[in-house]
Amino acid sequence: MAITPPKGINLVPFVSVDHMMKLVLTLGIDRVLTGIAEFIESDFRRWELFDKTPRVASHSKEGVIELMPTSDGEVYGFKYVNGHPKNMKEGLQTVTAFGVLADVDSGYPLMLSEMTLLTALRTAATSAVAAKYLAPQNSKVMAIIGNGAQSEFQALAFKAILGIEELRLYDIDRVATEKCMRNLADYGLKMTACSSPEEAVEGAQIVTTVTADKQYATILTDNMVGAGIHINAIGGDCPGKTELHKDILLRSDIFVEYPPQTRIEGEIQQLPDDYPVNEIWEVMCGAKVGRKDARQITLFDSVGFAIEDFSALRFIYSQLKETGMFENLDMIADPDEPRDLFGMLLRASAQNNDLPSPTF
Amino acid sequence: MAITPPKGINLVPFVSVDHMMKLVLTLGIDRVLTGIAEFIESDFRRWELFDKTPRVASHSKEGVIELMPTSDGEVYGFKYVNGHPKNMKEGLQTVTAFGVLADVDSGYPLMLSEMTLLTALRTAATSAVAAKYLAPQNSKVMAIIGNGAQSEFQALAFKAILGIEELRLYDIDRVATEKCMRNLADYGLKMTACSSPEEAVEGAQIVTTVTADKQYATILTDNMVGAGIHINAIGGDCPGKTELHKDILLRSDIFVEYPPQTRIEGEIQQLPDDYPVNEIWEVMCGAKVGRKDARQITLFDSVGFAIEDFSALRFIYSQLKETGMFENLDMIADPDEPRDLFGMLLRASAQNNDLPSPTF
Numbered sequence: 001m002a003i004t005p006p007k008g009i010n011l012v013p014f015v016s017v018d019h020m021m022k023l024v025l026t027l028g029i030d031r032v033l034t035g036i037a038e039f040i041e042s043d044f045r046r047w048e049l050f051d052k053t054p055r056v057a058s059h060s061k062e063g064v065i066e067l068m069p070t071s072d073g074e075v076y077g078f079k080y081v082n083g084h085p086k087n088m089k090e091g092l093q094t095v096t097a098f099g100v101l102a103d104v105d106s107g108y109p110l111m112l113s114e115m116t117l118l119t120a121l122r123t124a125a126t127s128a129v130a131a132k133y134l135a136p137q138n139s140k141v142m143a144i145i146g147n148g149a150q151s152e153f154q155a156l157a158f159k160a161i162l163g164i165e166e167l168r169l170y171d172i173d174r175v176a177t178e179k180c181m182r183n184l185a186d187y188g189l190k191m192t193a194c195s196s197p198e199e200a201v202e203g204a205q206i207v208t209t210v211t212a213d214k215q216y217a218t219i220l221t222d223n224m225v226g227a228g229i230h231i232n233a234i235g236g237d238c239p240g241k242t243e244l245h246k247d248i249l250l251r252s253d254i255f256v257e258y259p260p261q262t263r264i265e266g267e268i269q270q271l272p273d274d275y276p277v278n279e280i281w282e283v284m285c286g287a288k289v290g291r292k293d294a295r296q297i298t299l300f301d302s303v304g305f306a307i308e309d310f311s312a313l314r315f316i317y318s319q320l321k322e323t324g325m326f327e328n329l330d331m332i333a334d335p336d337e338p339r340d341l342f343g344m345l346l347r348a349s350a351q352n353n354d355l356p357s358p359t360f
Numbered sequence: 361m362a363i364t365p366p367k368g369i370n371l372v373p374f375v376s377v378d379h380m381m382k383l384v385l386t387l388g389i390d391r392v393l394t395g396i397a398e399f400i401e402s403d404f405r406r407w408e409l410f411d412k413t414p415r416v417a418s419h420s421k422e423g424v425i426e427l428m429p430t431s432d433g434e435v436y437g438f439k440y441v442n443g444h445p446k447n448m449k450e451g452l453q454t455v456t457a458f459g460v461l462a463d464v465d466s467g468y469p470l471m472l473s474e475m476t477l478l479t480a481l482r483t484a485a486t487s488a489v490a491a492k493y494l495a496p497q498n499s500k501v502m503a504i505i506g507n508g509a510q511s512e513f514q515a516l517a518f519k520a521i522l523g524i525e526e527l528r529l530y531d532i533d534r535v536a537t538e539k540c541m542r543n544l545a546d547y548g549l550k551m552t553a554c555s556s557p558e559e560a561v562e563g564a565q566i567v568t569t570v571t572a573d574k575q576y577a578t579i580l581t582d583n584m585v586g587a588g589i590h591i592n593a594i595g596g597d598c599p600g601k602t603e604l605h606k607d608i609l610l611r612s613d614i615f616v617e618y619p620p621q622t623r624i625e626g627e628i629q630q631l632p633d634d635y636p637v638n639e640i641w642e643v644m645c646g647a648k649v650g651r652k653d654a655r656q657i658t659l660f661d662s663v664g665f666a667i668e669d670f671s672a673l674r675f676i677y678s679q680l681k682e683t684g685m686f687e688n689l690d691m692i693a694d695p696d697e698p699r700d701l702f703g704m705l706l707r708a709s710a711q712n713n714d715l716p717s718p719t720f
Contacts, residue, residue, distance in 0.1 A: 010377060016690040017370060021708040029705075056416050058431050060464045065436050067427050071418050076425050078440075080460065082467025088698045092466055096692045100440065104420045106452055107442025112472075116693035120701055149695075152702035176699060183702045329689075330376040332456050333476035338448045339536060341480055342512035342543045345389075348381040 010334035013326040015113035015316060023316065023325040024117070030160040033153075035319075037125040037161055039311035044129075047281035049073060050307055052258065062086055064238075070306040076102040077310040079115055083238065085212070094212070095119065101313045108332060111317050115309065120150055122312035123304060124157035126257075127232045131162055131206060133283045133290030134255060134298040135230035139205035140165045145197050145219055146211035146235055147171035147180040154208050154234070155184055162206075166190040170200035172211075198224055209243045210234040222247035227295040234302050236267045244299075246270045252299035255280045255290070257308075266301040277301075370694035373686040375473035375676060383676065383685035384477070390520040393513075395679075397485040397521055399671035404489075407641035409433060410667055412618065422446055424598075430666040436462040437670040439475055443598065445572070454509075454572070455479065461673045468692060471677050475669065480510055482672035483664060484517035486617075487592045491522055491566060493643045493650030494615060494658040495590035499565035500525045505557050505579050506571035506595055507531035507540040514568050514594070515544055522566075526550040530560035532571075558584055569603045570594040582607035587655040594662050596627045604659075606630045612659035615640045615650070617668075626661040637661075 015023070024032050043050075051071040058065045063084030070077060081097040088094050097115035102108060131139075142164045144151050148171070158164040167189050171177045177193045184191065194200040201207050201224050209219050212235065225231065225248050236242040244267050254277045256262040263273060280300065282288040291298055320326050335344035375383070384392050403410075411431040418425045423444030430437060441457040448454050457475035462468060491499075502524045504511050508531070518524040527549050531537045537553045544551065554560040561567050561584050569579045572595065585591065585608050596602040604627050614637045616622040623633060640660065642648040651658055680686050695704040 014689065017693045018690050018708070021705055024705060025709050051418055053416060053418070056413060056427065056429060058411055058413070058429060058436055058464075060431070060433065062465055063467050065429075065431075065462060065464070065467050067416065067429060067438060069416060069418060069425075069427060071420075071425075073420065076418055078427060080438075080462075080469070082462070084465075084467045087466055090466075091698065092468065093693065093695075093698050093701075096468060098469070098691055102425060102440075102442070104418075104425070105422055105444075106447055106450075107423050107425050107444045108452065108456060109440070109458070114691055114693060117701065117705070148699040149701040179697075179700055179703065183700070183706060329374065330378050331458055331474055333377045333453065333474060335453075336451075337539075338451065338453050339508040340539055340543070341453075341477065341509040343539065345381055345384060345477070346543060348378070349385050 010330055010332045011328040012109045012331040013111045013320055014329045015111065015326050017114045017117065019325040019327070020114050020117050023319060023323050026323055026325065027319065029156055032121060033125050033128070033157045033160045036122055036312050036315045037129045037157070039315045040122070040126055040308055041129050041284055043072070043307050043311045044281040044284045046072070054261065055306065068306040068309060070310050071104060074104055075314065076104050077313050079306065079309040081115070081119070099309055099313050101317055111313065111320070112329065113313060113316055118312050118316065119309070120153045122308045123150060123234065124153035126308050127154060127208065127234060127300065127302060128157040128161035130255065130280050130300040130302070131158065131230060131232060133280070134300055135162065136205045136228055136291070136294065139230070141168065141204045142166070142206040142208060143168040143170070143200040143204035144208045144210065145170050145200055146209060147176040148210070148212055150210045150234065151180045152183050154210060155189060156187065158206065159187065159189060164206070168192050168194050168200045168202070168204055170194040170197050204229070206230045206232060208232040208234065211243055217243055218245045219243040220248060221245045222251070225251070225297060227297065229297055231297070231299045232302070233267050233299060236301070236303070238265050239269065242267050242270060249299065252297040254278065254299045254301055255283065256301050257303065257305040261305065262301055262303050265303040267299070268301055370690055370692045371688040372469045372691040373471045373680055374689045375471065375686050377474045377477065379685040379687070380474050380477050383679060383683050386683055386685065387679065389516055392481060393485050393488070393517045393520045396482055396672050396675045397489045397517070399675045400482070400486055400668055401489050401644055403432070403667050403671045404641040404644045406432070414621065415666065428666040428669060430670050431464060434464055435674065436464050437673050439666065439669040441475070441479070459669055459673050461677055471673065471680070472689065473673060473676055478672050478676065479669070480513045482668045483510060483594065484513035486668050487514060487568065487594060487660065487662060488517040488521035490615065490640050490660040490662070491518065491590060491592060493640070494660055495522065496565045496588055496651070496654065499590070501528065501564045502526070502566040502568060503528040503530070503560040503564035504568045504570065505530050505560055506569060507536040508570070508572055510570045510594065511540045512543050514570060515549060516547065518566065519547065519549060524566070528552050528554050528560045528562070528564055530554040530557050564589070566590045566592060568592040568594065571603055577603055578605045579603040580608055581605045582611070585611070585657060587657065589657050591657070591659045592662070593627050593659060596661070598625050599629065602627050602630060609659065612657040614638065614659045614661055615643065616661050617663065617665040621665065622661055622663050625663040627659070628661055
């Protein structure tokens with residue numbers, strides 16, 4: 001990838017929410033999902049190159065604000081993301097995010113982007129990429145338990161990348177299921193609204209759990225999980241929040257993004273610290289086998305990792321020129337002579353006759 | 361401080377470099393420096409309230425990219441800052457920065473701001489606030505050794521906050537001294553260009569060292585530092601970079617921002633890990649005495665700390681409404697129904713007839 005600082009080195013391309021929506025609509029959501037998936041797969045295959053700092057969290061009574069940085073040695077990226085479960089009641093997003101790519105060689109930012117939408121896209125793309133290696137061959141039916149903000153993105157990523165044709169939907173709130181079906185009406189997916197999780201998993205080769213409850217919950221019990229199923233568990237993503245009964249974990253081969261993080265935040269927080277798990281990047285590299293046989297239960301215990309955000313930002317950055325979906329922000333002070341930062345201020349005063357001169 | 365999320369919750373005020381310059385010119389640089397100094401002093405006085413995460417650094421061959429977060433429990437802030445000494449040769453800034461304030465209760469960003477200029481302002485304000493407690497009474501003469509990008513800001517902060525009237529300037533590069541004198545020509549300071557550090561310190565009550573050499577250097581030797589001097593050491597701010605001879609440290613009472621960081625990055629990296637130092641916030645609280653007598657040598661070993669950036673961002677935020685020096689960025693996705701993120705995309709498509717619908 002040839003990432004070079006923009007011509008006007010003081011200018012940083014900014015992708016607003018509006019531009020992100022237009023970029024997705026212009027390219028088509030399938031191309032965006034498959035494009036992000038390709039960047040994720042290619043970055044996971046060079047996993048060992050990355051600087052894998054743990055996320056830096058600032059906890060408060062109502063939620064958490066996190067910074068998630070990473071770097072491949074050429075490009076640096078970080079995401080700002082909050083998690084405030086009580087926000088929904090106030091009409092605010094539980095999770096909002098923005099991110100930055102920067103050039104490691106100069107330290108200059110390359111792009112600032114909204115990441116609330118982009119996080120939903122990258123989470124879905126990551127799930128679908130993992131499922132390529134873990135789900136039964138020719139999977140056509142997916143259950144989605146939890147039909148909130150992530151569900152449509154999951155559905156479309158699995159359609160675009162795995163060829164899923166049928167969805168079995170369940171949510172504790174029927175309104176959410178109806179919203180999901182309405183939003184997906186024109187995408188050629190067969191959809192069934194189910195009245196229980198048990199009904200939803202019937203005949204599904206893939207079960208995606210993506211509920212928002214911020215506590216230990218049992219969305220799936222052991223008897224609901226038959227041989228050969230792939231479970232894509234997205235909702236358990238912070239300490240104290242899980243979705244699966246522990247017995248399911250004990251019957252599954254477990255695949256994770258980054259064990260030090262997943263052991264704290266994922267389903268496997270229910271298991272001993274040394275319980276064996278597989279890293280999905282090793283499967284993508286060919287160093288480990290994903291699905292071995294038709295009766296195996298595979299579990300992708302996904303909590304989200306900084307490299308996925310990095311890959312998603314790289315994909316968006318690669319599309320900026322073609323789509324033009326950005327504006328330039330005057331974000332970096334750039335005096336003609338680097339040591340003359342103060343002189344830049346004086347010249348700004350001279351050029352703006354309506355402004356007072358910078359005297360006392 | 362009443363910080364409330366902006367009306368349009370998707371919009372985040374952004375202070376560009378141009379707006380920052382205009383804000384400084386509109387308010388006057390003295391009001392900005394004293395305003396930031398007041399916020400720093402008030403935040404240092406409630407030091408123990410703050411979440412003091414160490415900075416998160418990503419090192420590379422040519423430099424470092426750092427994230428510096430902190431929070432007082434109500435407001436969260438972080439700064440992105442790089443340090444690339446080789447940049448200057450390429451006509452780029454060695455240090456560029458931007459920062460964000462966010463509302464802890466909702467996790468929503470409150471402001472995005474350029475911080476290259478703002479960092480120079482806050483560094484100078486911090487130096488001058490510390491000197492209020494440490495410099496000899498009625499100091500009128502300051503030596504500045506190193507006349508690069510920071511020097512004018514230091515000079516003006518000490519004039520505004522301490523009443524400094526005379527500068528004695530020295531730089532290894534005479535061009536830098538000339539630039540500094542030219543930039544400060546209209547500020548009513550008596551200035552002398554000196555041909556050696558020894559000449560510069562003659563008759564100065566305060567000696568500011570602010571050189572850029574990225575190595576162990578000896579800008580001041582022991583015999584140059586007479587009784588009663590206050591040394592404001594700014595330039596030694598990363599591992600392996602110092603400005604003062606160790607013997608000076610041994611004769612001084614040393615004051616620092618945050619010992620765990622200063623012991624790695626400051627002048628005191630030359631001393632044993634348990635060498636006694638004073639925290640400047642304790643002096644500002646009245647728990648410790650700053651200057652005790654007229655013959656004491658005081659040293660402020662400053663490396664810059666996240667709370668100073670937080671204070672500077674808070675000051676700028678407090679001036680947004682009055683000055684109007686910002687634009688709103690559409691940075692936060694805000695669907696009417698929080699769970700309907702995908703529906704927002706569909707509605708954007710419906711509203712933009714020139715865009716393709718989000719089908720495959």
